[in-house]
Amino acid sequence: MPRITQTDQLTPAQLRCLTHLADGLTHIGAAHALRIKVQTFRTHMLHIRNRWGHGSSATLVHRAYATGQMALPDAVEAPAVFDAAELRLWNAVAEHPSLAEIAIAVGMVRGDARKAIYALLEKAGAKTESHLIKLGYAYRVLPGPGQG
Structure with missing residues:
Protein backbone atom coordinates (compact mmCIF):
# COMPACT_ATOMS: atom_id res chain seq x y z
CA MET A 1 0.00 0.00 0.00
CA PRO A 2 1.51 3.37 -0.97
CA ARG A 3 2.17 6.01 1.65
CA ILE A 4 -0.65 8.44 2.17
CA THR A 5 -0.19 11.92 0.75
CA GLN A 6 -1.81 15.12 1.97
CA THR A 7 -4.32 14.92 -0.90
CA ASP A 8 -5.20 11.33 0.09
CA GLN A 9 -5.93 12.23 3.71
CA LEU A 10 -9.59 11.64 4.57
CA THR A 11 -11.66 14.09 6.57
CA PRO A 12 -12.80 13.22 10.10
CA ALA A 13 -16.37 12.78 8.79
CA GLN A 14 -15.19 10.37 6.08
CA LEU A 15 -13.20 8.36 8.63
CA ARG A 16 -16.25 8.16 10.90
CA CYS A 17 -18.20 6.69 7.98
CA LEU A 18 -15.55 4.04 7.37
CA THR A 19 -15.29 3.28 11.08
CA HIS A 20 -19.01 2.47 11.25
CA LEU A 21 -18.73 0.28 8.16
CA ALA A 22 -15.77 -1.51 9.77
CA ASP A 23 -17.99 -2.13 12.80
CA GLY A 24 -20.35 -4.10 10.54
CA LEU A 25 -23.05 -1.53 9.89
CA THR A 26 -24.68 -1.09 6.50
CA HIS A 27 -24.70 2.31 4.82
CA ILE A 28 -28.18 2.96 6.23
CA GLY A 29 -27.19 1.74 9.69
CA ALA A 30 -24.04 3.85 9.67
CA ALA A 31 -25.98 6.95 8.60
CA HIS A 32 -28.42 6.43 11.47
CA ALA A 33 -25.58 5.87 13.95
CA LEU A 34 -23.93 9.08 12.75
CA ARG A 35 -27.28 10.93 12.87
CA ILE A 36 -26.94 12.04 9.28
CA LYS A 37 -29.12 11.51 6.23
CA VAL A 38 -28.41 8.42 4.16
CA GLN A 39 -27.73 10.72 1.18
CA THR A 40 -25.12 12.61 3.23
CA PHE A 41 -23.45 9.29 4.09
CA ARG A 42 -23.47 8.31 0.41
CA THR A 43 -21.92 11.67 -0.46
CA HIS A 44 -19.10 11.07 2.03
CA MET A 45 -18.50 7.64 0.46
CA LEU A 46 -18.54 9.16 -3.03
CA HIS A 47 -15.92 11.70 -1.96
CA ILE A 48 -13.74 8.91 -0.56
CA ARG A 49 -14.02 7.04 -3.85
CA ASN A 50 -13.28 10.21 -5.80
CA ARG A 51 -10.17 10.73 -3.68
CA TRP A 52 -8.94 7.13 -3.65
CA GLY A 53 -10.45 5.72 -6.82
CA HIS A 54 -12.99 2.96 -7.24
CA GLY A 55 -13.31 0.60 -4.33
CA SER A 56 -15.73 -1.50 -2.35
CA SER A 57 -16.49 -0.54 1.21
CA ALA A 58 -14.19 -3.38 2.31
CA THR A 59 -11.25 -2.16 0.20
CA LEU A 60 -11.75 1.40 1.44
CA VAL A 61 -11.77 0.23 5.08
CA HIS A 62 -8.62 -1.80 4.36
CA ARG A 63 -6.89 1.21 2.84
CA ALA A 64 -7.79 3.39 5.84
CA TYR A 65 -6.23 0.81 8.19
CA ALA A 66 -3.24 0.11 5.93
CA THR A 67 -2.37 3.81 5.61
CA GLY A 68 -2.73 4.39 9.34
CA GLN A 69 -5.69 6.74 9.00
CA MET A 70 -7.80 4.43 11.15
CA ALA A 71 -6.30 2.99 14.32
CA LEU A 72 -5.92 -0.77 14.25
CA PRO A 73 -8.37 -2.62 16.46
CA ASP A 74 -7.07 -4.27 19.61
CA ALA A 75 -5.77 -7.78 19.03
CA VAL A 76 -8.21 -10.54 19.92
CA GLU A 77 -8.06 -14.29 19.57
CA ALA A 78 -9.67 -15.60 16.40
CA PRO A 79 -12.67 -17.89 16.90
CA ALA A 80 -11.12 -20.50 14.60
CA VAL A 81 -7.96 -21.42 12.73
CA PHE A 82 -7.99 -20.22 9.13
CA ASP A 83 -6.29 -22.22 6.40
Missing part, protein backbone atom coordinates in the same frame (compact mmCIF):
# COMPACT_ATOMS: atom_id res chain seq x y z
CA ALA A 84 -4.14 -20.82 3.59
CA ALA A 85 -7.04 -20.67 1.11
CA GLU A 86 -9.17 -18.71 3.60
CA LEU A 87 -6.32 -16.30 4.29
CA ARG A 88 -5.81 -15.77 0.53
CA LEU A 89 -9.53 -15.06 0.19
CA TRP A 90 -9.43 -12.66 3.16
CA ASN A 91 -6.59 -10.72 1.54
CA ALA A 92 -8.41 -10.71 -1.81
CA VAL A 93 -11.53 -9.21 -0.20
CA ALA A 94 -9.31 -6.54 1.37
CA GLU A 95 -7.48 -5.68 -1.84
CA HIS A 96 -9.92 -6.23 -4.73
CA PRO A 97 -13.07 -4.12 -5.19
CA SER A 98 -15.26 -6.55 -7.13
CA LEU A 99 -16.35 -10.15 -6.84
CA ALA A 100 -14.91 -10.82 -10.31
CA GLU A 101 -11.46 -9.54 -9.24
CA ILE A 102 -11.63 -11.47 -5.95
CA ALA A 103 -12.52 -14.65 -7.84
CA ILE A 104 -9.58 -14.21 -10.22
CA ALA A 105 -7.20 -13.50 -7.33
CA VAL A 106 -8.11 -16.76 -5.59
CA GLY A 107 -8.59 -18.88 -8.74
CA MET A 108 -12.33 -19.48 -8.41
CA VAL A 109 -15.41 -18.82 -10.49
CA ARG A 110 -17.56 -15.99 -9.14
CA GLY A 111 -20.29 -18.22 -7.71
CA ASP A 112 -17.78 -20.31 -5.77
CA ALA A 113 -15.96 -17.18 -4.58
CA ARG A 114 -19.24 -15.69 -3.29
CA LYS A 115 -20.01 -18.92 -1.39
CA ALA A 116 -16.47 -18.97 0.03
CA ILE A 117 -16.81 -15.34 1.17
CA TYR A 118 -20.10 -16.13 2.92
CA ALA A 119 -18.46 -19.12 4.64
CA LEU A 120 -15.50 -16.97 5.70
CA LEU A 121 -17.82 -14.27 7.07
CA GLU A 122 -19.61 -16.88 9.16
CA LYS A 123 -16.42 -18.57 10.39
CA ALA A 124 -14.82 -15.23 11.31
CA GLY A 125 -17.97 -13.90 12.99
CA ALA A 126 -18.22 -10.97 10.56
CA LYS A 127 -21.45 -9.15 9.77
CA THR A 128 -20.24 -7.68 6.46
CA GLU A 129 -17.16 -7.73 4.26
CA SER A 130 -16.03 -4.41 5.78
CA HIS A 131 -16.39 -5.96 9.24
CA LEU A 132 -14.35 -8.92 7.99
CA ILE A 133 -11.51 -6.50 7.26
CA LYS A 134 -11.62 -5.06 10.79
CA LEU A 135 -11.65 -8.57 12.23
CA GLY A 136 -8.73 -9.49 9.98
CA TYR A 137 -6.70 -6.77 11.66
CA ALA A 138 -8.00 -7.70 15.12
CA TYR A 139 -7.11 -11.39 14.59
CA ARG A 140 -3.78 -10.25 13.10
CA VAL A 141 -4.35 -12.20 9.89
CA LEU A 142 -4.06 -9.00 7.82
CA PRO A 143 -0.74 -7.16 8.06
CA GLY A 144 -0.77 -3.78 9.79
CA PRO A 145 0.85 -0.68 8.32
CA GLY A 146 4.50 -1.34 7.53
CA GLN A 147 4.12 -5.13 7.88
CA GLY A 148 2.88 -5.90 4.36
Whole structure:
Protein backbone atom coordinates (compact mmCIF):
# COMPACT_ATOMS: atom_id res chain seq x y z
CA MET A 1 0.00 0.00 0.00
CA PRO A 2 1.51 3.37 -0.97
CA ARG A 3 2.17 6.01 1.65
CA ILE A 4 -0.65 8.44 2.17
CA THR A 5 -0.19 11.92 0.75
CA GLN A 6 -1.81 15.12 1.97
CA THR A 7 -4.32 14.92 -0.90
CA ASP A 8 -5.20 11.33 0.09
CA GLN A 9 -5.93 12.23 3.71
CA LEU A 10 -9.59 11.64 4.57
CA THR A 11 -11.66 14.09 6.57
CA PRO A 12 -12.80 13.22 10.10
CA ALA A 13 -16.37 12.78 8.79
CA GLN A 14 -15.19 10.37 6.08
CA LEU A 15 -13.20 8.36 8.63
CA ARG A 16 -16.25 8.16 10.90
CA CYS A 17 -18.20 6.69 7.98
CA LEU A 18 -15.55 4.04 7.37
CA THR A 19 -15.29 3.28 11.08
CA HIS A 20 -19.01 2.47 11.25
CA LEU A 21 -18.73 0.28 8.16
CA ALA A 22 -15.77 -1.51 9.77
CA ASP A 23 -17.99 -2.13 12.80
CA GLY A 24 -20.35 -4.10 10.54
CA LEU A 25 -23.05 -1.53 9.89
CA THR A 26 -24.68 -1.09 6.50
CA HIS A 27 -24.70 2.31 4.82
CA ILE A 28 -28.18 2.96 6.23
CA GLY A 29 -27.19 1.74 9.69
CA ALA A 30 -24.04 3.85 9.67
CA ALA A 31 -25.98 6.95 8.60
CA HIS A 32 -28.42 6.43 11.47
CA ALA A 33 -25.58 5.87 13.95
CA LEU A 34 -23.93 9.08 12.75
CA ARG A 35 -27.28 10.93 12.87
CA ILE A 36 -26.94 12.04 9.28
CA LYS A 37 -29.12 11.51 6.23
CA VAL A 38 -28.41 8.42 4.16
CA GLN A 39 -27.73 10.72 1.18
CA THR A 40 -25.12 12.61 3.23
CA PHE A 41 -23.45 9.29 4.09
CA ARG A 42 -23.47 8.31 0.41
CA THR A 43 -21.92 11.67 -0.46
CA HIS A 44 -19.10 11.07 2.03
CA MET A 45 -18.50 7.64 0.46
CA LEU A 46 -18.54 9.16 -3.03
CA HIS A 47 -15.92 11.70 -1.96
CA ILE A 48 -13.74 8.91 -0.56
CA ARG A 49 -14.02 7.04 -3.85
CA ASN A 50 -13.28 10.21 -5.80
CA ARG A 51 -10.17 10.73 -3.68
CA TRP A 52 -8.94 7.13 -3.65
CA GLY A 53 -10.45 5.72 -6.82
CA HIS A 54 -12.99 2.96 -7.24
CA GLY A 55 -13.31 0.60 -4.33
CA SER A 56 -15.73 -1.50 -2.35
CA SER A 57 -16.49 -0.54 1.21
CA ALA A 58 -14.19 -3.38 2.31
CA THR A 59 -11.25 -2.16 0.20
CA LEU A 60 -11.75 1.40 1.44
CA VAL A 61 -11.77 0.23 5.08
CA HIS A 62 -8.62 -1.80 4.36
CA ARG A 63 -6.89 1.21 2.84
CA ALA A 64 -7.79 3.39 5.84
CA TYR A 65 -6.23 0.81 8.19
CA ALA A 66 -3.24 0.11 5.93
CA THR A 67 -2.37 3.81 5.61
CA GLY A 68 -2.73 4.39 9.34
CA GLN A 69 -5.69 6.74 9.00
CA MET A 70 -7.80 4.43 11.15
CA ALA A 71 -6.30 2.99 14.32
CA LEU A 72 -5.92 -0.77 14.25
CA PRO A 73 -8.37 -2.62 16.46
CA ASP A 74 -7.07 -4.27 19.61
CA ALA A 75 -5.77 -7.78 19.03
CA VAL A 76 -8.21 -10.54 19.92
CA GLU A 77 -8.06 -14.29 19.57
CA ALA A 78 -9.67 -15.60 16.40
CA PRO A 79 -12.67 -17.89 16.90
CA ALA A 80 -11.12 -20.50 14.60
CA VAL A 81 -7.96 -21.42 12.73
CA PHE A 82 -7.99 -20.22 9.13
CA ASP A 83 -6.29 -22.22 6.40
CA ALA A 84 -4.14 -20.82 3.59
CA ALA A 85 -7.04 -20.67 1.11
CA GLU A 86 -9.17 -18.71 3.60
CA LEU A 87 -6.32 -16.30 4.29
CA ARG A 88 -5.81 -15.77 0.53
CA LEU A 89 -9.53 -15.06 0.19
CA TRP A 90 -9.43 -12.66 3.16
CA ASN A 91 -6.59 -10.72 1.54
CA ALA A 92 -8.41 -10.71 -1.81
CA VAL A 93 -11.53 -9.21 -0.20
CA ALA A 94 -9.31 -6.54 1.37
CA GLU A 95 -7.48 -5.68 -1.84
CA HIS A 96 -9.92 -6.23 -4.73
CA PRO A 97 -13.07 -4.12 -5.19
CA SER A 98 -15.26 -6.55 -7.13
CA LEU A 99 -16.35 -10.15 -6.84
CA ALA A 100 -14.91 -10.82 -10.31
CA GLU A 101 -11.46 -9.54 -9.24
CA ILE A 102 -11.63 -11.47 -5.95
CA ALA A 103 -12.52 -14.65 -7.84
CA ILE A 104 -9.58 -14.21 -10.22
CA ALA A 105 -7.20 -13.50 -7.33
CA VAL A 106 -8.11 -16.76 -5.59
CA GLY A 107 -8.59 -18.88 -8.74
CA MET A 108 -12.33 -19.48 -8.41
CA VAL A 109 -15.41 -18.82 -10.49
CA ARG A 110 -17.56 -15.99 -9.14
CA GLY A 111 -20.29 -18.22 -7.71
CA ASP A 112 -17.78 -20.31 -5.77
CA ALA A 113 -15.96 -17.18 -4.58
CA ARG A 114 -19.24 -15.69 -3.29
CA LYS A 115 -20.01 -18.92 -1.39
CA ALA A 116 -16.47 -18.97 0.03
CA ILE A 117 -16.81 -15.34 1.17
CA TYR A 118 -20.10 -16.13 2.92
CA ALA A 119 -18.46 -19.12 4.64
CA LEU A 120 -15.50 -16.97 5.70
CA LEU A 121 -17.82 -14.27 7.07
CA GLU A 122 -19.61 -16.88 9.16
CA LYS A 123 -16.42 -18.57 10.39
CA ALA A 124 -14.82 -15.23 11.31
CA GLY A 125 -17.97 -13.90 12.99
CA ALA A 126 -18.22 -10.97 10.56
CA LYS A 127 -21.45 -9.15 9.77
CA THR A 128 -20.24 -7.68 6.46
CA GLU A 129 -17.16 -7.73 4.26
CA SER A 130 -16.03 -4.41 5.78
CA HIS A 131 -16.39 -5.96 9.24
CA LEU A 132 -14.35 -8.92 7.99
CA ILE A 133 -11.51 -6.50 7.26
CA LYS A 134 -11.62 -5.06 10.79
CA LEU A 135 -11.65 -8.57 12.23
CA GLY A 136 -8.73 -9.49 9.98
CA TYR A 137 -6.70 -6.77 11.66
CA ALA A 138 -8.00 -7.70 15.12
CA TYR A 139 -7.11 -11.39 14.59
CA ARG A 140 -3.78 -10.25 13.10
CA VAL A 141 -4.35 -12.20 9.89
CA LEU A 142 -4.06 -9.00 7.82
CA PRO A 143 -0.74 -7.16 8.06
CA GLY A 144 -0.77 -3.78 9.79
CA PRO A 145 0.85 -0.68 8.32
CA GLY A 146 4.50 -1.34 7.53
CA GLN A 147 4.12 -5.13 7.88
CA GLY A 148 2.88 -5.90 4.36
